[in-house]
Amino acid sequence: QSVLTQPPSVSAAPGQKVTISCSGSSSNIGNNDVSWYQQLPGTAPKLLIYEINKRPSGIPDRFSASKSGTSATLGITGLQTGDEADYYCGAWDNILSAGVFGGGTRLTVL
Amino acid sequence: EVQLVESGGGLVQPGGSLRLSCAASGFTFSSYWMHWVRQAPGQGLVWVSRIFNDESNTNYADSVKGRFTVSRDNAKKMMYLQMNSLRVEDTAVYYCVRVTFAGSGYDFWGPGTLVTVSS
Numbered sequence: 001q002s003v004l005t006q007p008p009s010v011s012a013a014p015g016q017k018v019t020i021s022c023s024g025s026s027s028n029i030g031n032n033d034v035s036w037y038q039q040l041p042g043t044a045p046k047l048l049i050y051e052i053n054k055r056p057s058g059i060p061d062r063f064s065a066s067k068s069g070t071s072a073t074l075g076i077t078g079l080q081t082g083d084e085a086d087y088y089c090g091a092w093d094n095i096l097s098a099g100v101f102g103g104g105t106r107l108t109v110l
Numbered sequence: 111e112v113q114l115v116e117s118g119g120g121l122v123q124p125g126g127s128l129r130l131s132c133a134a135s136g137f138t139f140s141s142y143w144m145h146w147v148r149q150a151p152g153q154g155l156v157w158v159s160r161i162f163n164d165e166s167n168t169n170y171a172d173s174v175k176g177r178f179t180v181s182r183d184n185a186k187k188m189m190y191l192q193m194n195s196l197r198v199e200d201t202a203v204y205y206c207v208r209v210t211f212a213g214s215g216y217d218f219w220g221p222g223t224l225v226t227v228s229s
Contacts, residue, residue: 098169
């Protein structure tokens with residue numbers, strides 16, 4: 001059981017937009033930065049978004065994120081078949097004094 | 111270019127020990143907090159441990175507290191994870207991860223090393 005809650009799967013057609021939610025609590029998302037990761041099959045995760053909505057160099061602006069209260073959302077526009085992957089949200093939890101992740105969301109581009 | 115490379119994984123019996131190493135290059139290692147994150151086969155990401163840049167503070171997931179110890183050698187640009195009293199449920203790929211300077215995300219990941227605990 002993950003501390004952060006994500007939907008197990010989402011799907012959309014190429015060119016469309018999809019959102020992935022991440023729900024937490026005041027001890028994690030509510031008072032700390034949320035980050036998002038993409039994990040392609042057989043590879044290590046890659047940072048997509050940090051400090052709520054900043055993108056590392058090389059990450060296209062098709063990826064964006066937002067936060068409201070104890071929830072966060074990742075948005076991906078202009079979906080491509082190469083976006084098919086597992087997506088994770090992450091944050092620090094002040095009560096647990098530990099990092100926490102969502103259970104991951106598998107994106108299928110139909 | 112930032113690089114993180116883990117080593118030391120392998121097959122170990124329940125109750126055994128392993129020491130994982132992470133070799134860092136391409137950045138000022140001594141300036142960054144570092145973490146270990148693991149992923150059991152077919153499962154999601156699970157945070158394991160954190161160490162401050164100067165070793166002044168460490169944190170552990172409840173599931174490994176008292177069994178795992180994280181350390182680092184800034185002069186050698188190395189981080190370690192000593193894993194004792196290993197359990198079957200510790201089987202996973204272990205990733206060495208760097209945190210952004212502001213501590214707001216894991217910006218570089220190693221390729222991971224597989225630890226299999228089985229009799």
